[in-house]
Amino acid sequence: MLETFQQAGITAQGHHDAVAFAPGTLQTGKGDYYGVFTPFSKAWHKQVTAEQLALRDTPSVQSPLAIDSDPLPALPTLDDEPLDGRLWPAGENAASDNLERFLRFRGRHYKDQRDFPKVRGTSELSPYLALGVISHRQCLQAVMSENGGHLADGDAGLTTWVNELIWRGFYQHVAVGFPQVCRYQPFQAHTKQLQWRDDDEGFAAWCEGRTGYPIVDAAMRQLVTTGWMHNRLRMITAMFLSKHLLIDWRRGEAFFMRHLVDGEFCANNGGRQWEASTGTDAAPYFRIFNPTTQSTRFDPGGEFIAQWLPELKTLPAKARHAPPQDMLNPIDYPAPIVDHKAARQRALDAFKALSK
Numbered sequence: 115m116l117e118t119f120q121q122a123g124i125t126a127q128g129h130h131d132a133v134a135f136a137p138g139t140l141q142t143g144k145g146d147y148y149g150v151f152t153p154f155s156k157a158w159h160k161q162v163t164a165e166q167l168a169l170r171d172t173p174s175v176q177s178p179l180a181i182d183s184d185p186l187p188a189l190p191t192l193d194d195e196p197l198d199g200r201l202w203p204a205g206e207n208a209a210s211d212n213l214e215r216f217l218r219f220r221g222r223h224y225k226d227q228r229d230f231p232k233v234r235g236t237s238e239l240s241p242y243l244a245l246g247v248i249s250h251r252q253c254l255q256a257v258m259s260e261n262g263g264h265l266a267d268g269d270a271g272l273t274t275w276v277n278e279l280i281w282r283g284f285y286q287h288v289a290v291g292f293p294q295v296c297r298y299q300p301f302q303a304h305t306k307q308l309q310w311r312d313d314d315e316g317f318a319a320w321c322e323g324r325t326g327y328p329i330v331d332a333a334m335r336q337l338v339t340t341g342w343m344h345n346r347l348r349m350i351t352a353m354f355l356s357k358h359l360l361i362d363w364r365r366g367e368a369f370f371m372r373h374l375v376d377g378e379f380c381a382n383n384g385g386r387q388w389e390a391s392t393g394t395d396a397a398p399y400f401r402i403f404n405p406t407t408q409s410t411r412f413d414p415g416g417e418f419i420a421q422w423l424p425e426l427k428t429l430p431a432k433a434r435h436a437p438p439q440d441m442l443n444p445i446d447y448p449a450p451i452v453d454h455k456a457a458r459q460r461a462l463d464a465f466k467a468l469s470k
């Protein structure tokens with residue numbers, strides 16, 4: 115790209131700023147790309163330098179060019195309802211304020227609170243990071259300064275957050291080092307043969323939040339309404355699609371990319387393939403979340419469910435995780451579209467049928 119500019123007589127400089135290590139610059143001893151997170155993260159901590167984390171100068175304002183702009187193509191109109199702009203205020207200042215407030219008030223509690231969707235325990239910086247409104251470097255510098263100059267040691271909440279930023283870098287490396295994942299292919303080749311189910315009705319129920327599993331439905335309604343979904347819920351809903359419904363993870367990947375305000379190919383693909391047991395570090399195929407247990411554990415008071423499924427608000431908190439049929443009779447909410455045990459067994463059988 116830079117060569118093209120040079121050939122045209124235009125001075126251009128390139129800076130890698132998406133993650134600390136440009137893809138390909140952190141490799142195994144054998145010179146391969148890492149396909150597993152933990153050794154990647156260890157190497158990251160060992161090799162990261164102050165130079166890599168140093169903030170770049172703000173570029174000076176360019177003088178106006180005497181080149182007419184091409185006419186902008188008309189953008190397609192979407193029939194989705196626009197998102198509420200107050201949720202994700204635009205601009206660099208909003209992003210920096212968010213970072214500062216997170217680190218000052220919530221960062222130290224991150225490790226304990228990040229899994230509870232009703233608690234505001236995470237940074238909610240992902241839309242800004244995905245769009246480049248704030249940089250990975252700015253986040254690392256800020257957390258380091260809050261943590262007495264450390265990235266690997268120090269406060270457990272802050273170091274756990276650093277780890278999540280490293281996951282982001284890891285998936286960007288994976289997308290470059292294992293380009294099949296960008297070509298609609300699983301990271302683990304043997305899972306190509308998996309017999310996904312063709313189930314349009316099940317897929318529609320998942321997208322529209324009417325699977326009869328309240329935590330899944332509440333999460334999907336959060337996504338469609340706000341453009342964002344809590345990480346724990348991304349995991350639960352992704353696994354529900356690929357394991358309980360045995361629907362191809364690629365359908366879920368596309369649906370998320372269409373709706374997420376922080377939609378980022380590498381993180382979405384990496385997270386989804388992990389849940390589908392087709393990706394890096396993949397969850398072993400027999401580890402299948404029970405959505406009701408996850409719900410009881412991470413939304414113990416059923417408050418998140420009540421927020422997004424107001425039809426279940428009148429039920430006692432404990433009953434919101436798996437409402438019994440007699441309580442559902444007067445309420446407009448579906449019974450579960452699959453039985454957990456039977457669906458789990460179906461997924462196990464499909465994975466067992468794969469030859470390694």
Ligand SMILES: Cc1cc2nc3c(=O)[nH]c(=O)nc-3n(C[C@H](O)[C@H](O)[C@H](O)COP(=O)(O)OP(=O)(O)OC[C@H]3O[C@@H](n4cnc5c(N)ncnc54)[C@H](O)[C@@H]3O)c2cc1C
Pocket residue numbers: 228236237238239240241243244278279281282283285343344345346348349352370374376377378379381382383385386389
């Ligand atoms: C199925 C699935 C799809 C996902 N799709 C996306 C996506 O399209 N875009 C996206 O930015 N993240 C995605 N994630 C990762 C994660 O869910 C979000 O980054 C996180 O929920 C954003 O909230 P936050 O900013 O409050 O995160 P925090 O917990 O505050 O984390 C800080 C930052 O670290 C990065 N990060 C955190 N967790 C991960 C992770 N597991 N993988 C990669 N980066 C991470 C994000 O940039 C995030 O903003 C996905 C995860 C799963 C399981």
